[in-house]
Amino acid sequence: MxxxxxxxxxxxxxxxxxxxxxxxxxxxxxxxxxxxxxxxxxxxxxxxxxxxxxxxxxxxxxxxxxxxxxxxxxxxxxxxxxxxxxxxxxxxxxxxxxxxxxxxxxxxxxxxxxxxxxxxxxxxxxxxxxxxxxxxxxxxxxxxxxxxFQVTSGIEELYVLKTTESGWENYLLNERFTTLPETHERLMATFVTARWEYNTDEVDYDAVWGRVYKQIQETFTDHYSPSLQHTLFLMGQAVLTVCPEISRIWFRMPNKHHLVYNLERFGLENNLEIFHVDPEPYGLMEGWVERAE
Amino acid sequence: MxxxxxxxxxxxxxxxxxxxxxxxxxxxxxxxxxxxxxxxxxxxxxxxxxxxxxxxxxxxxxxxxxxxxxxxxxxxxxxxxxxxxxxxxxxxxxxxxxxxxxxxxxxxxxxxxxxxxxxxxxxxxxxxxxxxxxxxxxxxxxxxxxxxFQVTSGIEELYVLKTTESGWENYLLNERFTTLPETHERLMATFVTARWEYNTDEVDYDAVWGRVYKQIQETFTDHYSPSLQHTLFLMGQAVLTVCPEISRIWFRMPNKHHLVYNLERFGLENNLEIFHVDPEPYGLMEGWVERAE
Amino acid sequence: MxxxxxxxxxxxxxxxxxxxxxxxxxxxxxxxxxxxxxxxxxxxxxxxxxxxxxxxxxxxxxxxxxxxxxxxxxxxxxxxxxxxxxxxxxxxxxxxxxxxxxxxxxxxxxxxxxxxxxxxxxxxxxxxxxxxxxxxxxxxxxxxxxxxFQVTSGIEELYVLKTTESGWENYLLNERFTTLPETHERLMATFVTARWEYNTDEVDYDAVWGRVYKQIQETFTDHYSPSLQHTLFLMGQAVLTVCPEISRIWFRMPNKHHLVYNLERFGLENNLEIFHVDPEPYGLMEGWVERAE
Amino acid sequence: MxxxxxxxxxxxxxxxxxxxxxxxxxxxxxxxxxxxxxxxxxxxxxxxxxxxxxxxxxxxxxxxxxxxxxxxxxxxxxxxxxxxxxxxxxxxxxxxxxxxxxxxxxxxxxxxxxxxxxxxxxxxxxxxxxxxxxxxxxxxxxxxxxxxFQVTSGIEELYVLKTTESGWENYLLNERFTTLPETHERLMATFVTARWEYNTDEVDYDAVWGRVYKQIQETFTDHYSPSLQHTLFLMGQAVLTVCPEISRIWFRMPNKHHLVYNLERFGLENNLEIFHVDPEPYGLMEGWVERAE
Structure with missing residues (x-):
């Protein structure tokens, strides 16, 4: 050629x-x-x-x-x-x-x-x-x-998991491609990425980071989660509560699926004990939580 | 506690x-x-x-x-x-x-x-x-x-390198933290990421991708490069020339530094033959090239 | 065809x-x-x-x-x-x-x-x-x-660093390709991979792992290190001391180089304060430490 | 302390x-x-x-x-x-x-x-x-x-895939944990890692590498594969045939599973057209192929 x-x-x-x-x-x-x-x-x-x-x-x-x-x-x-x-x-x-x-x-x-x-x-x-x-x-x-200066701070690779107190129900069920059954008991895990903005220049950035880091983990534990979206919102609200310097916070939270492995085929019960940790695909939630005035 | x-x-x-x-x-x-x-x-x-x-x-x-x-x-x-x-x-x-x-x-x-x-x-x-x-x-x-719909298409992991026909001169030299000597002969390498937008919905996306992919490589070869920034611009201009469907194109081009290894210490010449391929840090250039009307 | x-x-x-x-x-x-x-x-x-x-x-x-x-x-x-x-x-x-x-x-x-x-x-x-x-x-x-069964247990991704109490001296200096100056004060960091074997089948593997994990870190802190090789040996000896169940232990320890950045060019002292963390290349030491009978 | x-x-x-x-x-x-x-x-x-x-x-x-x-x-x-x-x-x-x-x-x-x-x-x-x-x-x-010197040469990251001409049948079926159905038509993909040894020091290593690289790909195409193990063996035999300098060759071949996605639930046929590319787990085959004298 x-x-x-x-x-x-x-x-x-x-x-x-x-x-x-x-x-x-x-x-x-x-x-x-x-x-x-x-x-x-x-x-x-x-x-x-x-x-x-x-x-x-x-x-x-x-x-x-x-x-x-x-x-x-x-x-x-x-x-x-x-x-x-x-x-x-x-x-x-x-x-x-x-x-x-x-x-x-x-x-x-x-x-x-x-x-x-x-x-x-x-x-x-x-x-x-x-x-x-x-x-x-x-x-x-x-x-x-x-x-x-406009400052944004964040956290990456905070991987948290709970073995109970989460579910996923009442979503759109009568739809051609929907096969997932509802559950009010599952294992929930996510790899939190967060970023937040400030409403002031007078910030002790190190101290705020520590408070956010602690609060995200604590909020993760303190409620029954009907969805990762709701937990995302509660985390954001809690961070805004303990950090008056923060104007708004964004989360990116993949839903790291832990699939109950089908053991019935082998005559075994699986009462949420044995999971396949599926690396992908994963549900992915992103959202800002802001002060409501 | x-x-x-x-x-x-x-x-x-x-x-x-x-x-x-x-x-x-x-x-x-x-x-x-x-x-x-x-x-x-x-x-x-x-x-x-x-x-x-x-x-x-x-x-x-x-x-x-x-x-x-x-x-x-x-x-x-x-x-x-x-x-x-x-x-x-x-x-x-x-x-x-x-x-x-x-x-x-x-x-x-x-x-x-x-x-x-x-x-x-x-x-x-x-x-x-x-x-x-x-x-x-x-x-x-x-x-x-x-x-x-707004469509953006792109390329990732296109790693190109040239062994001559590039340099870096006439930049700000009299500055406290500047120690790099000028050169008009060096090895230049970059890992091209590109994304482009369209000015029409009537696009053969597969065909356009092939043209962009080919053009980026060809433009990389066809000139003496005084800077990665100038090559970025020429690549963009060439893509706009061969792809009328594209309204503008963005590049992210790290300058993958190949450092001439100091062999004089061992009594050896190094006429741009022996390089240390430094993984990081790297210069990083980002920019849009757009139609000028 | x-x-x-x-x-x-x-x-x-x-x-x-x-x-x-x-x-x-x-x-x-x-x-x-x-x-x-x-x-x-x-x-x-x-x-x-x-x-x-x-x-x-x-x-x-x-x-x-x-x-x-x-x-x-x-x-x-x-x-x-x-x-x-x-x-x-x-x-x-x-x-x-x-x-x-x-x-x-x-x-x-x-x-x-x-x-x-x-x-x-x-x-x-x-x-x-x-x-x-x-x-x-x-x-x-x-x-x-x-x-x-033959059992080997191990640790990966244990990244430790000390800011003082290590050096590298008295090595082969009069050699064509040797340019590194001696030092008795440097920053030392390594990413410990360890694997060990047992001399018995009666092992509480969880307990042993915890002891090894703790001991490697403690030995890292407890001596002036004249070389990563010597630290490797001392770690091995200490593990064998606290874990009678272990017959021998192998370490793979990269020397993650932290290079004192040359600030003199800018009229600044650098008293082991400012380092470039060089990802590669790295010194790499591997060795078994065994019971001497 | x-x-x-x-x-x-x-x-x-x-x-x-x-x-x-x-x-x-x-x-x-x-x-x-x-x-x-x-x-x-x-x-x-x-x-x-x-x-x-x-x-x-x-x-x-x-x-x-x-x-x-x-x-x-x-x-x-x-x-x-x-x-x-x-x-x-x-x-x-x-x-x-x-x-x-x-x-x-x-x-x-x-x-x-x-x-x-x-x-x-x-x-x-x-x-x-x-x-x-x-x-x-x-x-x-x-x-x-x-x-x-003992020399071993190799290939990494050679990712090949065929859309037909492979199956997996006649294996152990009546076993408690076996649920996989037999098939004589599937998609097969593997990420070939190979290493080989020589029976002589007089080797044109560059030329041999090129021949092995070509032969592995060609053998992958030239037969119905009843198992990745058999393909591994045929690849080895073909390499030994075209490279008299090679004494034996080792392969590590993961079976990158492409799962036929269940579309029947949505009233759709899936005649081996739509696959989920499952990253893990994967079948993993390793073996040496040697000259039989």
């Missing part, structure tokens, strides 16, 4: 919304201020927005901040700053790039924090040895001007 | 934007109409939107479509429908759920298509044996009413 | 060592004997060995146990058995298949156990709500006759 | 089989000898064996090769060597470490090769632009003395 067709004339095109930066910058900061060391580990993404038209359309890189510089800056500012939460560090980074990059007007910083606990020795946490934990903490800081 | 604090009164909360459905439904359809079988494999997500307030706030499931029913429906409609592209199948699914679900007013369907080629035997593709290929095809169909 | 080359005559071939069975059978068992439910979740693989020659060479499936039957059996026997540890369940499974499969003479069962803790509410673990934990427990039971 | 229990005296322990080195060293080598560039990309692991007792038991690192040096060496020798196959490069590496490391007596090198094809432009492969392919090539070279 040879390229026989003439190449068409190029259409006029323009650059739309765009950003660039560095992703998956893996940072660990150790605080050695006392014998009791502290550590924080983040995967950071910084994306800059601004006037990058010439670079895209003309190949003119004038005044562009290299992504390698973004990396250096994340490590450099972590030394001088990052004294409080990852969210505050995000604000420091965005303010810096707007100030430093001639063409940068805003951007966003996203992080995943990997959580560590002290190794337990003799009933206490060790001074300088740590062991990795689930779940993960996440966050996103965005700015249009490097001076004001 | 005992729970000494009184539980605060629950705040008033309301449900915000939300959806639910089934995700990761793995469907294979075989067309046995002739000896030369055809196969298509999709991972499908269907999410419904509508009036689901009572389910969330009251735990009232009346008239809700079960996610198990969503699964059954995907397989059932695949038998009767899914005669053309996955995008058209998405329209069929959304139209169905709006018609069938008393509370459903719209939703979206997302898919990943896994691509297969015929096993080559004696220079030809086999009638009924297939071998899995990279990359993957993606798409999303959304509807507010089950009658009109 | 034009297969022009003549196909060569097939050589004589014979079947060598082989096995078959079912893998990734995801089982959850709930014990509802009291209000305080208990759960165990396993991914199970059962592989059978025996006289399977005819199936392979002739396509004669006579007397073969279907892998679907293996799956059914795992769930079925979990109901009647699996009263103690996963290792004991493995023995039950292998004994069953040797008895049931006319051609089965032995086999192995491998498992990964996903660990759950009770959700903490008011300072106590909840009766029926659980939250997933790292790390994972593993094991393998093998038998040649369905009556005697 | 209140460690109240007395620590037991440490048992005598000794070091058993062990090795150490560097893993996941990501190497790309570009051959720029002509305008038509060539590339090879490997992930390399080198593990050294030898007299490492003092390091483990005493913390004495004298004469140890640092794993950082192993990394440097892989890149350094790739420049001077690695002119032929990855297997030959493995021999070069092991010979080097036995010569250089005062305590090294042997070891092994493992690699995964990521495969690239030239980007097709105008019907031909481009000179310096490449696109990543499935599957992956693997290999392992082992040596006890740095002079003679």
């Amino acid at each position: 040879t390229q026989t067709q003439p190449t068409p004339a190029k259409v006029n095109a323009r650059l739309g919304e765009n950003n660039y930066g560095k992703a998956e910058v893996k940072l660990m900061k150790v605080n050695r201020g006392s014998e009791r060391h502290e550590i924080r580990e983040l995967a950071v993404r910084v994306a800059m927005t601004g006037d990058f038209g010439a670079a895209h359309t003309q190949g003119d890189n004038t005044d562009l901040v290299a992504t390698d510089t973004v990396r250096n800056t994340i490590y450099g500012l972590a030394k001088e700053g990052f004294a409080a939460s990852p969210e505050e560090f995000g604000k420091e980074l965005l303010a810096h790039f707007v100030k430093t990059g001639p063409r940068v007007t805003g951007g966003f910083m996203e992080f995943t924090e990997y959580l560590w606990e002290r190794v337990p020795v003799g009933g206490e946490g060790h001074n300088h040895s740590f062991v990795r934990q689930m779940p993960r903490r996440t966050g996103r800081v965005e700015s249009q001007d490097g001076q004001s | 005992t729970q000494t604090q009184p539980t605060p009164a629950k705040v008033n909360a309301r449900l915000g934007e939300n959806n639910y459905g089934k995700a990761e439904v793995k469907l294979m359809k075989v067309n046995r109409g002739s000896e030369r079988h055809e196969i298509r494999e999709l991972a499908v997500r269907v999410a419904m939107t509508g009036d689901f307030g009572a389910a969330h706030t009251q735990g009232d499931n009346t008239d809700l479509v079960a996610t198990d029913t969503v699964r059954n429906t995907i397989y059932g409609l695949a038998k009767e429908g899914f005669a053309a592209s996955p995008e058209e199948f998405g329209k069929e699914l959304l139209a169905h759920f709006v018609k069938t679900g008393p509370r459903v007013t719209g939703g979206f369907m997302e898919f990943t298509e896994y691509l297969w080629e015929r096993v080559p035997v004696g220079g030809e593709g086999h009638n009924h044996s297939f071998v899995r290929q990279m990359p993957r095809r993606t798409g999303r169909v959304e509807s507010q009413d089950g009658q009109s | 034009t297969q022009t080359q003549p196909t060569p005559a097939k050589v004589n071939a014979r079947l060598g060592e082989n096995n078959y069975g079912k893998a990734e059978v995801k089982l959850m068992k709930v014990n509802r004997g009291s209000e305080r439910h208990e759960i165990r979740e396993l991914a199970v693989r059962v592989a059978m060995t025996g006289d399977f020659g005819a199936a392979h060479t002739q396509g004669d499936n006579t007397d073969l146990v279907a892998t679907d039957t293996v799956r059914n059996t795992i769930y079925g026997l979990a109901k009647e058995g699996f009263a103690a540890s996963p290792e004991e369940f493995g023995k039950e499974l292998l004994a069953h298949f040797v008895k049931t499969g006319p051609r089965v003479t032995g086999g192995f069962m491998e498992f990964t156990e996903y660990l759950w803790e009770r959700v903490p509410v008011g300072g106590e673990g909840h009766n029926h709500s659980f939250v997933r934990q790292m790390p994972r427990r593993t094991g393998r039971v093998e038998s040649q006759d369905g009556q005697s | 209140t460690q109240t229990q007395p620590t037991p005296a440490k048992v005598n322990a000794r070091l058993g089989e062990n090795n150490y080195g560097k893993a996941e060293v990501k190497l790309m080598k570009v051959n720029r000898g002509s305008e038509r560039h060539e590339i090879r990309e490997l992930a390399v692991r080198v593990a050294m064996t030898g007299d490492f007792g003092a390091a483990h038991t005493q913390g004495d690192n004298t004469d140890l090769v640092a794993t950082d040096t192993v990394r440097n060496t892989i890149y350094g020798l790739a420049k001077e060597g690695f002119a032929a196959s990855p297997e030959e490069f493995g021999k070069e590496l092991l010979a080097h470490f036995v010569k250089t490391g005062p305590r090294v007596t042997g070891g092994f090198m493992e690699f995964t090769e990521y495969l690239w094809e030239r980007v097709p432009v105008g019907g031909e492969g481009h000179n310096h632009s490449f696109v990543r392919q499935m599957p992956r090539r693997t290999g392992r070279v082992e040596s006890q003395d740095g002079q003679s």
